[in-house]
Amino acid sequence: MIEKIKALAKEYEQEIIERRRCFHMNPEVSWEEAETTKVIAQELEKLGYENIRVGFGGTQCGVAAEIGETGKMIALRADIDALPLNDEKDVVYKSQKAGVMHACGHDSHAAMLLGAAKILTQIKSELKGKVRLLFQPAEEHGVKPGAQAMIDEGALEGVSAVFGIHSMSHCSTGEIHYRSGPFMAASDAWELVITGKGGHGSAPEAAVDPNAAAFQVGSALQTIVSREISPKDTAVVSIGGLKSSSHVFNIIPERVEMSGSVRTFRSGVQDHIEEAIRRIAIGVSESMRCKAGLKYSRVIPVTFNDPALTELAQATAESLIGADSVRESELIMGSEDFSYFGRVIPSVYVFLGVGNPEKNSGFPHHSPKFDVDESALYLGAAMHAGFAWNFLEKP
Numbered sequence: 431m432i433e434k435i436k437a438l439a440k441e442y443e444q445e446i447i448e449r450r451r452c453f454h455m456n457p458e459v460s461w462e463e464a465e466t467t468k469v470i471a472q473e474l475e476k477l478g479y480e481n482i483r484v485g486f487g488g489t490q491c492g493v494a495a496e497i498g499e500t501g502k503m504i505a506l507r508a509d510i511d512a513l514p515l516n517d518e519k520d521v522v523y524k525s526q527k528a529g530v531m532h533a534c535g536h537d538s539h540a541a542m543l544l545g546a547a548k549i550l551t552q553i554k555s556e557l558k559g560k561v562r563l564l565f566q567p568a569e570e571h572g573v574k575p576g577a578q579a580m581i582d583e584g585a586l587e588g589v590s591a592v593f594g595i596h597s598m599s600h601c602s603t604g605e606i607h608y609r610s611g612p613f614m615a616a617s618d619a620w621e622l623v624i625t626g627k628g629g630h631g632s633a634p635e636a637a638v639d640p641n642a643a644a645f646q647v648g649s650a651l652q653t654i655v656s657r658e659i660s661p662k663d664t665a666v667v668s669i670g671g672l673k674s675s676s677h678v679f680n681i682i683p684e685r686v687e688m689s690g691s692v693r694t695f696r697s698g699v700q701d702h703i704e705e706a707i708r709r710i711a712i713g714v715s716e717s718m719r720c721k722a723g724l725k726y727s728r729v730i731p732v733t734f735n736d737p738a739l740t741e742l743a744q745a746t747a748e749s750l751i752g753a754d755s756v757r758e759s760e761l762i763m764g765s766e767d768f769s770y771f772g773r774v775i776p777s778v779y780v781f782l783g784v785g786n787p788e789k790n791s792g793f794p795h796h797s798p799k800f801d802v803d804e805s806a807l808y809l810g811a812a813m814h815a816g817f818a819w820n821f822l823e824k825p
């Protein structure tokens with residue numbers, strides 16, 4: 431059957447590429463993917479999908495739809511949102527909207543899953559269960575993650591497992607990369623406000639300088655990973671923002687705001703870092719006569735690949751493209767809201783290589799020149815359908 435699925439994917443290749451270009455030219459940012467949603471829903475209706483649900487999170491964005499008769503159900507997920515970024519590529523399918531661009535490949539995700547949708551209609555009578563397709567809005571949103579909204583509104587009800595693919599420009603075209611267990615990092619965000627007492631730059635003794643405290647806090651925070659976390663663990667503590675309430679050369683400001691990002695793979699490490707940031711930020715600030723307040727948010731959980739599902743994904747990929755093109759991935763410090771699905775039911779997420787410098791598709795994700803090598807997309811469609819088939823075949 432995998433051979434047949436691959437042949438069907440190849441047959442639909444042009445259609446998949448054209449759809450991707452259409453999405454690429456008409457990008458929509460998180461929670462505004464109403465037109466993209468319409469195109470997807472119309473296609474699913476045309477293909478005869480059932481239980482088509484349109485609109486999640488109180489919007490017109492996102493689609494869930496089903497195929498198959500009875501039995502267990504597998505969900506296949508694609509995110510569909512673009513980013514607030516200017517497209518700086520010189521291609522015929524360049525974004526038609528100023529300031530909006532598919533710079534993470536989610537256009538290709540939607541196109542690949544629609545390709546898989548069509549493949550599944552051709553093998554529908556032989557499916558040993560059901561497949562639910564999830565076209566998810568707002569992966570990039572952060573504050574209101576599309577995955578969580580879909581879960582809250584029942585997208586996983588009756589589903590035994592979820593599978594997803596990300597097109598990746600750092601992986602060579604046509605390869606599939608997998609990793610069992612923790613795969614992509616948990617992402618936390620923090621905001622620190624250090625308050626002192628403003629004054630004249632010439633009279634520090636009459637002021638309490640929050641800048642001086644912020645400098646000490648900034649370097650002390652860098653001892654968390656190096657001195658408090660085991661070298662066998664992997665973690666990042668980064669300071670992103672640093673802003674004084676005054677930027678005048680001879681004023682000691684009242685206040686400094688600092689913000690940062692934390693990436694971890696284990697909950698014990700995550701707990702420790704949250705506690706340490708609080709302890710150090712507040713303790714160091716107070717030791718320098720300032721007051722400090724910290725807001726710490728756990729934004730995205732770790733993406734955890736279920737070992738049995740990962741084995742199945744690896745086997746599916748190997749039968750599709752050969753073992754030489756299937757690789758074990760290293761840990762990825764980036765985060766992905768697909769992880770919300772994995773907190774509810776077993777899930778597996780893999781990367782499809784779309785990086786090919788000869789076709790200008792080696793640029794980093796979220797950069798204005800990002801592009802995908804479209805010759806890999808039919809493999810993504812085949813991988814979706816092939817994984818669903820193999821999952822449903824298992825007793």
Ligand code: NI
Nearest residue numbers: 534535536596
């Ligand atoms: Ni992405």
